[in-house]
Amino acid sequence: MVSICVDQTDFKVDPSNGRLQIKPTYYQTPAVGFTHVLSGAQDVYEQVTELTGLTIPTAGIYEIGWTGVGNATITGAGPGTIVAVAAACAVYQNGVLIPNTETRMILNSQGSPTTDQPALQLHASGSGTRVIQCAAGDVLTMWAKRVADAGTTTQILSNNAGRTRIAAVRLGSA
Amino acid sequence: MSRCGCSNASGSVGVADTPTLDLSLIGGVISGAPILDPATGNLLKAVGAGLRVDCTDVRTCVGNNTPAVFYQTPDGNADFTHNIAAAINVWEQVTELPAVTIAQAGTYLLDWEGSCNATIPVDAPGVSNIRAEVSTSLYRNGAQVPFTETKGVLVSQGTPAAGMTIPSLQIHANSHGSRVVSCAAGDQFTLWAKRVSNTASAIYQVLSNDAGRSRITATRIGA
Numbered sequence: 001m002v003s004i005c006v007d008q009t010d011f012k013v014d015p016s017n018g019r020l021q022i023k024p025t026y027y028q029t030p031a032v033g034f035t036h037v038l039s040g041a042q043d044v045y046e047q048v049t050e051l052t053g054l055t056i057p058t059a060g061i062y063e064i065g066w067t068g069v070g071n072a073t074i075t076g077a078g079p080g081t082i083v084a085v086a087a088a089c090a091v092y093q094n095g096v097l098i099p100n101t102e103t104r105m106i107l108n109s110q111g112s113p114t115t116d117q118p119a120l121q122l123h124a125s126g127s128g129t130r131v132i133q134c135a136a137g138d139v140l141t142m143w144a145k146r147v148a149d150a151g152t153t154t155q156i157l158s159n160n161a162g163r164t165r166i167a168a169v170r171l172g173s174a
Numbered sequence: 175m176s177r178c179g180c181s182n183a184s185g186s187v188g189v190a191d192t193p194t195l196d197l198s199l200i201g202g203v204i205s206g207a208p209i210l211d212p213a214t215g216n217l218l219k220a221v222g223a224g225l226r227v228d229c230t231d232v233r234t235c236v237g238n239n240t241p242a243v244f245y246q247t248p249d250g251n252a253d254f255t256h257n258i259a260a261a262i263n264v265w266e267q268v269t270e271l272p273a274v275t276i277a278q279a280g281t282y283l284l285d286w287e288g289s290c291n292a293t294i295p296v297d298a299p300g301v302s303n304i305r306a307e308v309s310t311s312l313y314r315n316g317a318q319v320p321f322t323e324t325k326g327v328l329v330s331q332g333t334p335a336a337g338m339t340i341p342s343l344q345i346h347a348n349s350h351g352s353r354v355v356s357c358a359a360g361d362q363f364t365l366w367a368k369r370v371s372n373t374a375s376a377i378y379q380v381l382s383n384d385a386g387r388s389r390i391t392a393t394r395i396g397a
Contacts, residue, residue, distance in 0.1 A: 020232070043385075061242035063393050065285075077341075086346065088385040099249035104289040104348040104386025111296060111342030124327075126348030129285035129391045131244040147385065171242035171393055 009058060010172070025170035029054055031163060038087060038146040038154040045090055045097065045143040048156055053139040054166050062134050062168045064098075066091050067127040068144060069162040070105025071155040077110055077117040084109035085152035089126060089144045091166060093134070097143070103128045105144070105156065121153075125162050133174050140166050243394035245274045251382065258308065258369045258378040265311060265318065268365045268380045274390045276361040282392045284319070285352045286312045286365055289386035290326025293344040293377035302333040304340075307370035308378050310349045312390070314363055324351040326380075328370070344377070348386060354395070363390050 012023040034050035048068075056062065068089030077083045086107035091098050103126040110117065142164060146154035158164040189197035189204055196207045208225060210218055217231045254270035268288065276282065288310035297304045307328040312319045327347040334340050365388060369378035382388040 061244070063244070063283075063391070084344070086385060100247070100251070100387050100389055102384045102387050103287070104346050104381075107291075107344065107346030107385075109293075109344035111344075113341040114339050117341065120343075122345065124347045126289075126386065127350040128287050128348075128387070128389065129350075129352070130389070131242070131246055131391060131393060145385070171244060173241055 028167035295375040
């Protein structure tokens, strides 16, 4: 049964019987692999450009979900040295931080040792959910930041042991 | 077809309306017009080309462009550091995070996140059981929602050998869970947390700041 309806934002027509069906509208980033070293200004979010921006073609209210895999490594600490390293991620909309999406990935902070300490590498993923309004053409991107002392490594990663990702599910109209 | 002056066996012609057809006999001419039920909800309409129902009428009636129903902790909620004060394995509310109230009954997808800090103190030689662990959970109307216990972070130090003093270690990580819950109007969801160790001088916290927010989101997925 051929549909003559041209505007099918929320519904589609079952071709076998002509009945209306709920049409899910969602967008999500593909599986990508990268290691993004965070080495910019302290406590300043920078874009994780390896994750291509997610474009939202259809305006509406969306539930977005995101995960960032972080690496906070203390490469070594000598006696009397307090060493801390932290990584966080957030989702931006058209280059602007979406409020309340800042998400802890991992913080690794060691007190002052009395002897040389070996390296300590910690990975963990931080994820979040938020409902936002999108206009047609909005682009969602992943950003990350570090707060890190000397003698540390801070990264945001994506590989088959843990993906960094963004997904958006349309809930309805504004 | 005769237009006028027709006779039947009884000698006259009349018309009789039906529930769906309004008939008229004027000057020997019979005409009819469809009767459209005026009650709200009837999509049928009479246009120049005949009776018609458009796709747009049906979509509007069944709810195209249905407004989304969702509730979430607000933007701009003040930063906080919540120190867990309750005894080991006792849940307490993270009161700094506002409750999320469900106004419209239905089935909801609940998501919660707690940004956690578990810190162990300096560990002297031979001292064992140095551990810090924080978990979070979702509560509804003051009662725990089953299956929502979520690991935040655990850090546990082995027993140092003689002459080896291990410095303190602070670990922050994010806890995030999802659960589908059938809600009544007025239900209130809150974030709770607990510590799972008794190490003196350890730190157990749930935080919210621009390096990691704690939040609750509820999106209605159906009736």
